[in-house]
Amino acid sequence: MTADERPVFVPDPDVAARSQMADFLATCARETGNTFDGWPAFSRWSAACWRDFWRLFVQWAAPEVEGDAEPVCEGDAIETATFFPGLRLSYAGNLLREIPGREDAVALVARDESGRRVEWTRRALRARVEAAARGLRAAGIGPGDHVVAIARNDDAAIVACLAATGLGATWSSIGPDQGPESVLARFRQLDPCLLFTAGSHPYQGASRPLVDKLHAVVEGLPTVRRLVSLDGDVEALRGLPPPVTTLAALEAGGAALPAFPWPRVPFNHPLFVMFSSGTTGAPKCIVHGVGGTLLEHLKEQRLHSDFRSGDRLLFTTSCGWMMWNWQLSALASDTAIVAYDGSPTFPTPDALWRVVADERATVFGTSPAFLQYCRDTALVPREAADLSCLRAVQSTGSVLSDRLYDWVAENVGSLPLQSISGGTDILGCFVLGNPLLPVHRGEAQSVSLGLDVRSLRPPDAPAEAVGELVCCNPFPSRPLGLHADPDGARFHAAYFAQNEGLWTHGDFVVLTRHGGARILGRSDGVMNIRGIRIGPAEIYAILLDVPEVRLAMAVEQIAPEEPGGTRLVLLLVLRDGVVLDRPLTLRIKKEISRRASMVHVPALVVAVDDLPATHNGKMSERAARDAVNGRQPANLQALRNPGCLEALRSHPELGGRFAERGA
């Protein structure tokens, strides 16, 4: 075994034995009569006997539910299977349930880069959410309503979300850095009745007002009948048609109203509407259910992450990323949330590590981009801050390179670096950590229990060849469907058309001999630039207003100057006589930054003569992406103009890079 093949972290056997995963494994062995000779056997059983697995998990995790847990699932087809049709529950009620002896423990800390810090005990947080819910109900919010938010990652957003969803409304949120067109492309599809919003947000020492954006957004959302300021900044909302109030006023008004128990809704009642990146059109509105979300998160957090009473989770996220919703569910495991808002590197590069230390976070969630930044700036977090409480680092959003595993071991501490990956589509993870297993460089430790995750490889390819990530059995966190897709045709096209009967996720994966997984990036047209998914359709919509551009294609290319990283390349076919000069390039970048966001701005803009398209005229980002990354595109015969790929490969600003590196 070479040094690189040795695990970078091996769990303490005593710690592993005390983990909730070990306890649940023993429970399953006892209840089923199986011996489960090691993790692979247990994992295989959970996928093969998934009804038994979920039945036993509900018994073991004991969420607050009512009704009959049988049948576990109606139907065997992933696309239509319905889990626990006889159960009713409340998401907010489960997260905020009373826990004797823990009522005065801190449940939520909210901090930002300006130094603001507030904390709420479990009792106090519940009181806030219940008061806000009473205020919202008095305002007419209830089941079937869509509530949307432009929110910071802070206590106000969490209170608002739990209050609204506790009433049976759905919640959708976006971070304050998104441009108005991005916001409207998502929210407008939902016909929301209420908009929560921050008035400004801090970044790098400055307070960035949202007033201009809010006016554009509200004007584009005629169904909104009430605006609620999350931070009390009503000035930002002055002059807008809907009535304006504040979250504080809702809470104050609600506190005087009669209390009511959280209404328990059916297991498959909608909870969150999340948004895809928009590969071929407007972002998809993905509807996730109450029970599926809660069960999946309980499984990932209690079993795979070993969250328990007394843990403190700080996950760097924004309200526009599914990890924000994921972190909420930690409350159900009595794990406190440390919500941090602002720049992770202000006022000093080690600022976020100091917050981790100050708040005695036990689990720190971050991204490969942040870890790479720390490595590039030669940070040594274990010297900069007291990280003695930290027991795990989780990373998600993009590919985690091997060398970052070593960097964490050397500079953070002897703890597991858990690569977790899944996404918005399932509001959870297909691959993630595992307290029973060692950590190998570049690998997520294991596949998520209960999911039959496989790699669809080319015929005759070796076991560890790259394949398409698919899931071959029903799972509760499969979305309920897409919003405004009554016959499910768009839902089918998005996840099931490529491999009939299987959930096709859109990621390339290698399942390793250790039982772990390496995620190798997107297999579809979605780009993942430094952990942020970008749908090319949003960029194309903006370029429609640039008259010089005839055709455009945005693709992700390996960034030679950034090991493990990628960059966004914009390929343009210009109208006759137009030259891609510097002023035009900068104008295009500026438009994209202004109307979408900085992360949508291409690192490189290149003029080409033609772009690959299929015989029926559909543009093929996949072929272009293969070409600019030096790979042989598959299925060339499907293209009407395959000759243009060679021009992409040999383009001095694109293909030349591969020649230089011998790729």
Add this chain to the structure above:
Amino acid sequence: MTRAEMRQMLIDWLDDHYHFGEAEAKIGHDDASFLDNGVLDSLGFVALVVHLEDRFHITIDRKNLNRENFDSVNKILAYLEARTGGAS
């Protein structure tokens, strides 16, 4: 490379990556603080340093990645001149 050429290289980089034709206006004057005026954030500084290393074939010790060396046009040019002898 002359100082004026170095300066133009810096402005072009800022335009390409952050300000899209408005870098000069954002900077104001060559002694103005990048951080205080929102010309670059801390992540941007790292990206700039990586670019300068590549462009000038130098290695910049991250201990030197501070306000004294990189927080304005003039500070960056002075640092580059000291490291490259005024030419590359």
